[in-house]
Amino acid sequence: xxFLADRIDRPVTGVQNQAMDDRYxxxxxxxREDARLLTGKARYVGAVRLPGTAHAQVVRSPVAHGRLLGxxxxxxxxxxxxxxxxxxxxxxxxxxxxxxxxxxxxMTSYRVLDDEIRYAGxxxxxxxxxxxEAARDxxxxxxxxxxxxxxxxxxxxxxxxxxxxxYPELGTNVLTDFTLGDADCAAAVAGAVHVVxxxxxxxxxxxxPIEPRGVVACYxxxxxxxxxxxxxxxxxxxxxxxxxxxGHDQVRVISRDTGGGFGAKEHLYPDEALICLxxxxxxxxxxxxxxxxxRLTATLAARAAVHRGRLAxxxxxxxxxxxxxxxxxxGAHPANNGAATFAVTATxxxxxxxxxxxxxxxxxVATNTTPAGSYRGFGQPEATLTRERLIDExxxxxxFDPIxxxxxxxxxxxxxxxxxxxxxxxxxxxxxxxxxxxRDLVKPVERDxxxxxxxxxxxxxxxxxxxxxxxxxxxxxxxxxxESVVLRMEQDTSVVVSSGVVSIGQGIETTLAQLAADxxxxxxxxxxxxxxxxxATPYSAIGSxxxxxxxxxxxxxxxxxxxxxxxxVAIAAHRLEAAPGDLELADxxxxxxxxPRASVTLRELATSAWRGxxxxxxxxxxxxERASYDPAAYTFAYGAHAAAVAVDPETGAVEVERYWxxxxxxxxxxxxxxxxxxxxxVAQGIGQALTEEIVYTADxxxxxxxxxxxxxxxxxxxxxxLRTPSPxxxxxxxxxxxxxxxxxxxxxxxxxxAALPEIAERVTDVPLTPQAVWSLLRT
Numbered sequence: 001x002x003f004l005a006d007r008i009d010r011p012v013t014g015v016q017n018q019a020m021d022d023r024y025x026x027x028x029x030x031x032r033e034d035a036r037l038l039t040g041k042a043r044y045v046g047a048v049r050l051p052g053t054a055h056a057q058v059v060r061s062p063v064a065h066g067r068l069l070g071x072x073x074x075x076x077x078x079x080x081x082x083x084x085x086x087x088x089x090x091x092x093x094x095x096x097x098x099x100x101x102x103x104x105x106x107m108t109s110y111r112v113l114d115d116e117i118r119y120a121g122x123x124x125x126x127x128x129x130x131x132x133e134a135a136r137d138x139x140x141x142x143x144x145x146x147x148x149x150x151x152x153x154x155x156x157x158x159x160x161x162x163x164x165x166x167y168p169e170l171g172t173n174v175l176t177d178f179t180l181g182d183a184d185c186a187a188a189v190a191g192a193v194h195v196v197x198x199x200x201x202x203x204x205x206x207x208x209p210i211e212p213r214g215v216v217a218c219y220x221x222x223x224x225x226x227x228x229x230x231x232x233x234x235x236x237x238x239x240x241x242x243x244x245x246x247g248h249d250q251v252r253v254i255s256r257d258t259g260g261g262f263g264a265k266e267h268l269y270p271d272e273a274l275i276c277l278x279x280x281x282x283x284x285x286x287x288x289x290x291x292x293x294x295r296l297t298a299t300l301a302a303r304a305a306v307h308r309g310r311l312a313x314x315x316x317x318x319x320x321x322x323x324x325x326x327x328x329x330x331g332a333h334p335a336n337n338g339a340a341t342f343a344v345t346a347t348x349x350x351x352x353x354x355x356x357x358x359x360x361x362x363x364x365v366a367t368n369t370t371p372a373g374s375y376r377g378f379g380q381p382e383a384t385l386t387r388e389r390l391i392d393e394x395x396x397x398x399x400f401d402p403i404x405x406x407x408x409x410x411x412x413x414x415x416x417x418x419x420x421x422x423x424x425x426x427x428x429x430x431x432x433x434x435x436x437x438x439r440d441l442v443k444p445v446e447r448d449x450x451x452x453x454x455x456x457x458x459x460x461x462x463x464x465x466x467x468x469x470x471x472x473x474x475x476x477x478x479x480x481x482x483e484s485v486v487l488r489m490e491q492d493t494s495v496v497v498s499s500g501v502v503s504i505g506q507g508i509e510t511t512l513a514q515l516a517a518d519x520x521x522x523x524x525x526x527x528x529x530x531x532x533x534x535x536a537t538p539y540s541a542i543g544s545x546x547x548x549x550x551x552x553x554x555x556x557x558x559x560x561x562x563x564x565x566x567x568x569v570a571i572a573a574h575r576l577e578a579a580p581g582d583l584e585l586a587d588x589x590x591x592x593x594x595x596p597r598a599s600v601t602l603r604e605l606a607t608s609a610w611r612g613x614x615x616x617x618x619x620x621x622x623x624x625e626r627a628s629y630d631p632a633a634y635t636f637a638y639g640a641h642a643a644a645v646a647v648d649p650e651t652g653a654v655e656v657e658r659y660w661x662x663x664x665x666x667x668x669x670x671x672x673x674x675x676x677x678x679x680x681x682v683a684q685g686i687g688q689a690l691t692e693e694i695v696y697t698a699d700x701x702x703x704x705x706x707x708x709x710x711x712x713x714x715x716x717x718x719x720x721x722l723r724t725p726s727p728x729x730x731x732x733x734x735x736x737x738x739x740x741x742x743x744x745x746x747x748x749x750x751x752x753x754a755a756l757p758e759i760a761e762r763v764t765d766v767p768l769t770p771q772a773v774w775s776l777l778r779t
Contacts (some may be wrong), residue, residue, distance in 0.1 A: 021325030064700020203693030211259025232543030300373025414642025456750025464735025500540025519561030547735025641743030652774030680742025
């Protein structure tokens, strides 16, 4: 992989607390967490061993739609080693909330155990036994009396007249229906010179973390302690406390190392809550891990949607309007994030372009499939696929070069900040530069092997730094978006960073240490980072999701570090009888600028602070600062992607031969971490484009095959980084965790359309499997 760092140097208002002598920020510091992750010392849930632990097995529905009429557990309870069996009758009032509530959403919570069955894999009971084997054997013997009902699979089928209703009392399968943007958009489309209209279908994808979901819960009669693989332990704590009517101080959630999440672990699942219920009933620890065969039915999937899009242009190729109807598949019920994925699709539909009018209608539809949830990119790959395919098709029909058509309509750096027609306040960047840089990188692959070749492009703007609490409230999200950090320097000048964000493989432990080392002025090996324990870290309502760990958590740390540094300098100024502005902190000392003899060591200052000795008036003892950062707005990263593909016309097989990315995530605390984030995310995007889809039978049964991309499907990826600091975030950082997933489906689809112009207008659905492409070539 080629990785280039290219900084855009321009004054940026509002970048706070940037040290002038950074040693670590911007460096490719090796990830400190890798030593334990690669040597078997990671602190995963599966490694938690508590005395007297029992083991649980979740009994799941074999049918997609029906009713549980009876659950005979008498014989199972009598089996040797069985400790407890929990059925819906044991938890009639145990419910979990929808944190994101869309306009007019008809459901805002759901039962943890329900005798109304709405998807195959729905939890119906839990068996607890002395060993995992005994629990599995006993679960197989539970006698379920089921009444099976007709199932409906696919959001469009669920909208059809006469479709089976998942909630007959509502009289519809549409659980939310709202429109964002301009009311007169349709009129603008109708009056345009050119209109490109296409319908796109996105397959249902599964987040696939290396560590499965797992829980170890114990209850001592007063406190419920839960070890869980989670991206948001404080979020889990709140929902458990509310579900069990416990005080929030009576629940402790620990999520030390999480082996990947990708959005799937951002909240509490029904089966995880049931393990906690079992621990409360038994008064002993209970352990559970999701079985490999359960993942496609138990872990929330994402992406499934149908978009009907219209792009209107004038005679000169200027974008007049973009009108899209999003039909999103919610699955059996709105889960934690409700229809928020589809709402984000709507808000990011304009991308980096100017439009006179934009409107996006969003309908969230219930189907007899596993509830939909979060997945890396959160609605943005879907928006990008629709918009960028429409643009390429417009270029093909009207005879424009696809890059030039984009540049003609792209927002320039002088137009930023800019608020889109769907109310997104883009902050900073140079979108045309990213595309031009990409164009100069791309080189066609030339081989005479009978395959058809093409190159496809896509551009996007990415919403990152999810956080403005008032914005979340206005969007129906029942959570605050700020982050807090506690930063402490000990008497020996070692530094402890305690943050509410968590480690999910994204390198946050290393990057927070880099930021703290530079801002406080100590070597990085003197910094320890504490994460993932609600009893030891400050509150974080939503944790490590939505490309926010560094943009928001790092912003809070930058503020705390500035306060700690200022306190050290104030104490030193008092000791040296100098003005604070005349001092500098470097190499473990605070000294008068230009006079190194007039200095005091950090250790002396730290000792004085903690002992309360010789402090200036108004300065309190100790060196501990707590700071919160609630962003004024989201911050927006952006990128341009290109894929070179080869298509075998005999088989329909698509190979991505080369891939290029130009990305801007603001200040890069650790370029190597950003590079890794981009590479992994591009691989996931290629999977969505070519291989990954959960396919259901007509009666709602997921088929077993789910094909992740391998080294064969993921080519070498050439990366160039631009660097436009965010004017919002202290430190100038923007998010990067999801960037790589957003562009590949569109870039790959555009490349396939370029390779096969005879079917270009019908390249609308992903994944583009060999069967799908072969069928397009023959119809």
